[in-house]
Amino acid sequence: MSFWEGRATARVATVGLTFGLLVLAGLALWSSISAQATTAHVRELNETSERWARVLEHINVSDNALRDLQVARTEQTVEPLQNSVGSARAELEWLRANGMPSDAAEATKLLPLYDQSTDMLRAVVAGTDPVQADQAGLAHSSLRRQISSTIGVKRLDTTEYLRSADEKNARLRIAQIVVFVLDAALVALFGMVLLAQRRMILRQAAKNEHEAHHDALTGLANRTLLARRMEQAVDKARKKDEPLALLIVDLDRFKEVNDSLGHHTGDLLLRQVANRLSWAVRDTDLVARLGGDEFAVLLPGVGSAENARMVGDKILQALAMPVTLEGLELEIAASVGVALCPSDSGDGHELLRHADIAMYAAKREKSGVAVYDARLHERGAAHLTAVTELRHAIDRGELFLHYQPKALADTGAVCGVEALARWQHPTRGLVRPDEFIPVAEENGLIEPLTRYVIDAALRQCRSWSDAGWEVPVSVNVGAACLHHTEFPGDVADLIKRHGLPARLLTLEITESAIISDPDRAVEVLRGLTELGVRLSIDDFGTGYSSISYLRSMRVHEMKLDRSFVTHMCTDAGDSAIVHALVALARNFGLQAVAEGVEDQDTWTALAEAGCDVVQGYFLSEPLPAEEIVAWLGDRAAAHA
Structure with missing residues (x-):
């Protein structure tokens, strides 16, 4: 029975019970009034019957006294007759005035006859007319018969009335019993409904209690329950000197799953993660979801940091197994931060913050599991400061570009430059790209940074073009940009703003950016x-296998990673890889570009292998924009 059905049943039962009680009360009142009326009527019948009986008694007394007088007229016989003369008149007058209609009518009819007999008796007492005695006797006899008949009728009326009253009372009692039984049934129903409602309220309260302390999606504990359990566990750990550990588990690249496959798939993945976390720990441990793709694991009585680290490794192993969701196979990676009580902190909130700092350290260092120490706190603060400063640097245009030339391998003619971002920090000096690029990638700044670099590179390209130098420029594109279908439109706006042909811009994309969401990436690249923009696959051969995508994407060039190029003259394996990649590029009709060329021998080997373009310090180091024109002039003169 649902809550609303229970309420409707309770309302019906209440209305029915109220109506039944009112009916029962009405029947009781009716019975009482009926009994009272019956009693009054019976009393009235009894009283009139007694009056008639007394009238009959007075007539009998007078008749007996008359007979005694007729036997012997003495003073002893005259006095009783004299005393009885007219004694019944008062009763007859009362019956005529106060009796029931039948009594009044009978009394009215008998009074003249009684008065006549009374006059006769007075004459007999006076002795003036002896004949009157016989006539009075006859009158008494007639009166006696009529009064006896009236008394008999009264008795019959009383009996009939009592019988009728008994039948009516019996019907009332039956009705009262029926209504009582119905009321009892309604009371039972009402009690059952109340009991069911109480149970439902208790269940709802338990459900509300569970929902207040558990995550709706995964069924794990939430922050509220974690805080409560952690407070209890921390108190116990401090009193009994039993270390506990708090682990923060954060999934890597979960946002890509939501953006690429939708939130429904993301929710399914989070449920799988919750199950695996629960399997990976003890029954006494608490697994909680803090929000998004972040989880916490409370390990009471863990013993040591090494044990906590082992649990973290076990969690990563459990998550490492591929997950199949609606026909798609996904791989899960995560970072785990560990903080211990009481060594790291004796406060639950601070312990949570320390575990969070350790988790971000593990994510930055790609170490899987990191245990908190004070130095991480300092580095974490520095990292947050770097994020803020980088955002301000992008917004204020504090970044600048250096450009590294590229040349044709066979002729040495310059065929373009690659734009490389630089950050001149006001206090830290020149910040290397390998320091701030990961910060941008981890904190959602890579997209505005990429747009900033494309804009600056196209502006400089426009300036060179105005000076008479047509210099194609290449820009590295962050992986996140390929996840947003509006990115081509942004690039088109920038090209139009600077008034350049699209062929002068080459966008370099990493293999991992394509593999993470191939369908979306192919759509964006298309x-x-x-637009007419040239596309290049950067660091080819170092990431995932993307050969199958070369057929579906209209890529223009393939960049061979410097890890293969630098040692190709001294390492036969690297040389074989370079030759294979160059052959692969030719087979697909792509231009092969080798980066990391540090000497003439490497350049010559690449040219002999059929590589199209070379790039590296042997040709030139990255130069500021204002030095490029002079370098190009010197290079053209030397080449001539």
Whole structure:
């Protein structure tokens, strides 16, 4: 029975019970009034019957006294007759005035006859007319018969009335019993409904209690329950000197799953993660979801940091197994931060913050599991400061570009430059790209940074073009940009703003950016190709296998990673890889670009292998924009 059905049943039962009680009360009142009326009527019948009986008694007394007088007229016989003369008149007058209609009518009819007999008796007492005695006797006899008949009728009326009253009272009693039984049934129903409502309220209260302390999606504990359990566990750990550990588990690249496959798939993945976390720990441990893709594991009585680290490794192993969701196979990676009580902190809130700092350290260092120490706190604060400063640097245009030339391998003619971002920090000096690029990638700044670099590179390209130098420029594109279909439109706006042909811009994309969401990446790359922008796969051969995507994407060039190029003259394996990649590029009709060329021998080997373009310090180091024109002039003169 649902809550609303229970309420409706309770309302019906209440209305029915109220109506039944009112009916029962009405029947009781009716019975009382009926009994009172019956009693009054019976009393009235009894009283009139007694009056008639007394009238009959007075007539009998007078008749007996008359007979005694007729036997012997003495003073002893005259006095009783004299005393009885007219004694019944008062009763007859009362019956005529106060009796029931039948009594009044009978009394009215008998009074003249009684008065006549009374006059006769007075004459007999006076002795003036002896004949009157016989006539009085006859009158008494007639009166006696009529009064006896009236008394008999009264008795019959009383009996009939009592019988009728008994039948009516019996019907009332039956009705009262029926209503009582119905009321009892309604009371029972009402009690059952109340009991069911109480149970439902208790269940709802338990459900509300569970929902207040558990995550709706995964069924794990939430922050509220974690805080409560952690407070209890921390108190116990301090009193009994039993270390506990708090682990923060954060999934890597979960946002890509939500953006690429939708939130429904993301929710399914989070449920799988919750199950695996629960399997990986003890029954006494508490697994909680803090929000999004962040989880916490409370380990009471863990013993040591090494044990906590082992649990963290076990969690990563459990998460490492591929997950199949609606026909898609996904791989899960995570970072785990560990903080211990009481060594790291004796406060639950601070312990949570320390575990969070350790987790971010594990994510930055890609170490899987990191245990908190004070130095991480300092580095974490520095990292947050770097994020804020980088955001301000992008907004205020504090970044600048250096450009590294590229040349044709066979002729040495310059065929373009690659734009490389630089950050001149006001206090830290020149910040290397390998320091701030990961910060941008981890904190959602890579997209505005990429747009900033493309804009600056195209502006400089426009300036060179105005000076008479047509210099194609290449820009590295952050992986996140390929997850947003509006990116080609942004690039088109920038090209239009600077008034350049799209062929002068080459966008370099890493393999991992394509593999993470191939369908979305192919769609975005198709949009860029339609603009006329050249596309290049950067660091080819170091990431995932993307050969199958070379057929579906209209890529223009393939960049060979410096890890293969630098040692190709001294390492036969690297040389074989470079030759294979160059052959692969030619087979797909792509231009092969080798980066990391540090000497003439490497350049010559690449040219002999059929590589199209070379780039590296042997040709030139990255130069500021104002030095590029002079370098190009010197290079053209030397080449001539």
